[in-house]
Amino acid sequence: MQIQINTSNFDHSDALDAHVRETLERTVGRFGERVTRYEVHLSDLNGQAKAGPDDKRCLIEARPAGRDPLVVEDRAGDFYDAITTAAEKMRTSLERRLERT
Numbered sequence: 044m045q046i047q048i049n050t051s052n053f054d055h056s057d058a059l060d061a062h063v064r065e066t067l068e069r070t071v072g073r074f075g076e077r078v079t080r081y082e083v084h085l086s087d088l089n090g091q092a093k094a095g096p097d098d099k100r101c102l103i104e105a106r107p108a109g110r111d112p113l114v115v116e117d118r119a120g121d122f123y124d125a126i127t128t129a130a131e132k133m134r135t136s137l138e139r140r141l142e143r144t
Contacts, residue, residue, distance in 0.1 A: 044072060045080040053087040063126055070130040071105070074137050080106045081133075085122055101125035103133050113140060 048055070048063055063083050071078070082104040089098040097118040105113045113136045117129040 044068065044075075044078075047080065047082045049082065049084045051084075051086040053085075055085065059085070059122055059126075062123055066126055066130045067103075067133075070134045071137055074107075074141060076108070077141055078105050078107050078137065082106075083126075085126070088118075096120050099125045101129040103129045105133055105137060107137070107141060110140065113137065 044067065046064055046067060048060055063085075067081055067083075071081070084100075084102040084104075086100045086102075087098060088100055097120065099120065099122045100116065100118050101122065102114065102116045107113065113133065115129050115132040115136055117125045117132060119125040119128065
C-alpha cells in the first residue's frame with residue numbers, strides 16, 4: 044500500500060506517521076491493489092499557538108486504479124481522532140465505489 048503523508052502548520056512525529064499507516068492498513072487494506080495510492084494531508088487549522096475543538100484536519104485522497112479519486116475529510120480536537128474517523132469514512136466510500144461493480 045503506497046501512502047504519502049503531507050503536513051502543514053505543525054511538526055509531525057514518527058508516532059503520528061505510524062498511526063496513519065496502521066489505521067489505513069486496518070481500515071482499507073483489504074482493497075489491496077485496487078487502490079494505487081493514498082495521500083493523507085494533515086493540518087492544524089489554527090496553528091500550534093492556538094488550539095481549538097476541531098482544528099486538526101485529516102484529508103485522505105484515494106486513487107482507485109482506473110477510476111476518479113475519492114476524497115474524505117474529518118476534523119477533530121486531535122490528529123489521532125481525525126485520522127481514525129477519516130479512514131473509516133474512506134472505507135465506506137471505497138466499499139460503495141468498488142464493491143458495487
